[in-house]
């Protein structure tokens with residue numbers, strides 16, 4: 291059994307899911323927020339952990 295959950299990262303602007311990442315449940319308790327390139331917004335936006 292894995293400790294890591296696959297989570298989705300959605301663009302904060304257009305809400306599209308652009309990335310998948312793994313989160314270690316023991317280490318990461320707060321929501322993930324990463325600045326990443328969104329091809330839909332044509333620029334770098336904040337990507338946040340998305341609910342299913």
Ligand SMILES: [Zn+2]
Nearest residue numbers: 301304328331
């Ligand atoms: Zn976007």
